[in-house]
Amino acid sequence: MTPTALSVNQLHKAYSNGKEALKGVSLSVPEGSFFALLGPNGAGKSTLINIMADTVVPTSGSIEFLGHDMFSERLWCKANIGVVPQEVAFDPFFTPREVLSMVCGLYGQKPDMKWINELLEHLELAEYADKNTRQLSGGMRRRLLVAQALVHRPPLVVLDEPTAGVDVKLRRRLWDYMRELNTSGTTILLTTHYLEEAEELCDHVAIIDRGSVITSSGMEKLLHEVAGSYLWLRYRDGWELGRADAEALSEFNPRMHEGKLCLTLNRMDLQQSTFHHAYESTVQRLGPPLDAGVCEEDLEDVFLRLTHEDTT
Amino acid sequence: MNLRGTWTLFKRETHRFLKVNMQTVAAPALTAILYLIVFRYAMGDRQVPGMEVDYFTFLIPGLAMMTMLQNAFANTSSSIIIGKVMNVHIYLLMAPLSAIEMVVAFLAAAVLRAVIVATVFLLVLTPFVDLSIHHFGLILVYGLCGSIIMGGMGLIGGMWSENFDSMSMVSNFIILPLTFLSGVFYSIKQLPPLWQQVSHFNPFFYLIDGFRHGFLGVGDSDPFLSVGIVAGFALATVLTCWYLWRIGWRLKE
Ligand SMILES: Nc1ncnc2c1ncn2[C@@H]1O[C@H](COP(=O)(O)OP(=O)(O)OP(=O)(O)O)[C@@H](O)[C@H]1O
Ligand SMILES: [Mg+2]
Numbered sequence: 001m002t003p004t005a006l007s008v009n010q011l012h013k014a015y016s017n018g019k020e021a022l023k024g025v026s027l028s029v030p031e032g033s034f035f036a037l038l039g040p041n042g043a044g045k046s047t048l049i050n051i052m053a054d055t056v057v058p059t060s061g062s063i064e065f066l067g068h069d070m071f072s073e074r075l076w077c078k079a080n081i082g083v084v085p086q087e088v089a090f091d092p093f094f095t096p097r098e099v100l101s102m103v104c105g106l107y108g109q110k111p112d113m114k115w116i117n118e119l120l121e122h123l124e125l126a127e128y129a130d131k132n133t134r135q136l137s138g139g140m141r142r143r144l145l146v147a148q149a150l151v152h153r154p155p156l157v158v159l160d161e162p163t164a165g166v167d168v169k170l171r172r173r174l175w176d177y178m179r180e181l182n183t184s185g186t187t188i189l190l191t192t193h194y195l196e197e198a199e200e201l202c203d204h205v206a207i208i209d210r211g212s213v214i215t216s217s218g219m220e221k222l223l224h225e226v227a228g229s230y231l232w233l234r235y236r237d238g239w240e241l242g243r244a245d246a247e248a249l250s251e252f253n254p255r256m257h258e259g260k261l262c263l264t265l266n267r268m269d270l271q272q273s274t275f276h277h278a279y280e281s282t283v284q285r286l287g288p289p290l291d292a293g294v295c296e297e298d299l300e301d302v303f304l305r306l307t308h309e310d311t312t
Numbered sequence: 313m314n315l316r317g318t319w320t321l322f323k324r325e326t327h328r329f330l331k332v333n334m335q336t337v338a339a340p341a342l343t344a345i346l347y348l349i350v351f352r353y354a355m356g357d358r359q360v361p362g363m364e365v366d367y368f369t370f371l372i373p374g375l376a377m378m379t380m381l382q383n384a385f386a387n388t389s390s391s392i393i394i395g396k397v398m399n400v401h402i403y404l405l406m407a408p409l410s411a412i413e414m415v416v417a418f419l420a421a422a423v424l425r426a427v428i429v430a431t432v433f434l435l436v437l438t439p440f441v442d443l444s445i446h447h448f449g450l451i452l453v454y455g456l457c458g459s460i461i462m463g464g465m466g467l468i469g470g471m472w473s474e475n476f477d478s479m480s481m482v483s484n485f486i487i488l489p490l491t492f493l494s495g496v497f498y499s500i501k502q503l504p505p506l507w508q509q510v511s512h513f514n515p516f517f518y519l520i521d522g523f524r525h526g527f528l529g530v531g532d533s534d535p536f537l538s539v540g541i542v543a544g545f546a547l548a549t550v551l552t553c554w555y556l557w558r559i560g561w562r563l564k565e
Binding site: 015016050053054055056057074075076078079083085087089090091092093102103105106107108109110148 | 314315316317319320321323324327328331398399400402403404405406407408409410560563564565
């Protein structure tokens with residue numbers, strides 16, 4: 001067992017307007033992991049991250065960070081976490097280089113110019129290092145936020161949608177850089193809506209929806225155990241699944257996706273017979289399809305299925 | 313203790329007003345010249361009743377103190393409210409600084425600005441007015457306590473305000489009347505008895521009066537007794553700021 005970097009216990013948050021954003025969230029982030037925190041808009045991801053950043057006060061619950069209780073040893077924890085908040089904002093009086101050395105100072109460290117230059121270089125900001133932050137584009141600002149969270153070399157970096165608004169090429173490089181950081185020992189927790197990238201790069205994943213954790217495990221494990229296969233059948237264009245047919249096939253959780261009828265086959269009991277049974281039942285009821293096939297669920301499918309089931 | 317962090321925040325807060333030195337140096341110099349023209353020549357050699365000083369000489373220390381108080385207030389309040397409106401205050405909340413370190417850094421910067429501004433103001437006026445220093449200690453203590461109190465008020469006001477509008481409401485409807493009615497422009501002995509009594513409940517009255525006493529050697533109250541009141545008030549302000557920052561009053565959700 002790898003030691004735990006972050007362990008969230010029964011965290012609740014109700015905002016002053018009564019909105020319950022977190023309803024008892026428990027999570028554990030292993031040391032050295034590259035952890036994706038996923039969930040639809042409004043799931044409570046930012047709320048959780050902002051509680052770690054100390055800009056939101058939890059209603060109840062606790063967080064343990066590298067053996068320190070986050071709420072009673074606040075300063076120690078803050079000094080050892082770097083947070084990239086979801087909203088981008090800067091002091092308009094400073095240049096990126098000044099921002100970075102200032103943040104370094106606030107964290108009690110002597111600004112290390114070599115490291116700052118390295119960060120500016122890695123995040124492709126060197127050209128703008130001495131220009132006013134007002135002159136940066138949206139994507140550059142977000143990269144500067146990432147640099148800001150790394151400048152004091154924290155062992156845990158928490159990023160709330162670090163790649164939102166960053167163009168494809170730089171997003172790729174940003175991921176590579178995070179991967180590199182992770183390889184050199186930094187634990188990374190991030191939220192993103194780019195599920196394919198998360199699947200490819202992260203080794204742990206948690207999905208939360210409307211304030212509750214739906215699933216949390218290693219990426220491999222999730223894809224292996226939770227992800228199933230599905231059988232898809234294509235009928236003529238514009239074909240829709242009728243209510244009565246849906247009832248009749250309900251054991252396969254039928255749904256339309258990109259014009260295809262999809263039927264879930266659980267991996268646990270996936271045998272030839274399950275497949276045949278599903279296929280035969282459907283054909284019996286709806287007639288032969290134009291085309292059909294079997295696919296394995298990827299992270300996006302699992303995400304959609306899990307967060308979808310929850311709504312119905 | 314995060315001394316470097318505190319120092320960095322202090323530098324950031326001074327950087328803000330030093331970068332706009334038109335506001336911090338030129339503006340008070342201009343105000344001083346305007347006061348000089350308006351009061352010096354309009355009031356002539358009129359004396360303040362019950363004191364052996366002419367009105368202009370009486371006015372200067374009070375005006376200097378008022379400028380100090382206003383600048384101390386402006387420095388903290390504008391920093392906090394800009395931070396809140398632009399959402400950059402979250403970086404302070406995230407930084408590993410304790411509430412007392414935050415408050416100390418903010419107040420130290422406010423005091424520095426107040427001192428710079430008052431010094432510029434007085435330096436511009438010294439050639440035109442016979443201003444002696446009666447008791448430097450009093451000037452120092454009152455100037456310091458006054459800036460701390462107003463810097464603290466600015467912090468609290470900034471935290472309370474949601475936007476620039478509510479911020480200017482605090483400055484215009486609370487701070488401005490209190491400073492104007494504190495005896496900058498008159499000796500409270502010129503007031504009817506009831507208002508003399510009321511003035512004693514205005515903390516700014518003690519600040520202005522004690523500070524002026526340091527220059528002129530005369531005043532409306534015993535400046536050595538009032539030191540207690542003023543220092544107590546400064547301490548209470550600091551403690552309030554510390555507590556409010558600690559709980560993240562109107563800063564955290
Ligand atoms: N300051 C606030 N006051 C009241 N409710 C809030 C506040 N901030 C967030 N919420 C609510 O809390 C819930 C969770 O919001 P949160 O920002 O944590 O979601 P999220 O998972 O980060 O979503 P997104 O993917 O859109 O960033 C939402 O329903 C939101 O409306
Ligand atoms: Mg969010």
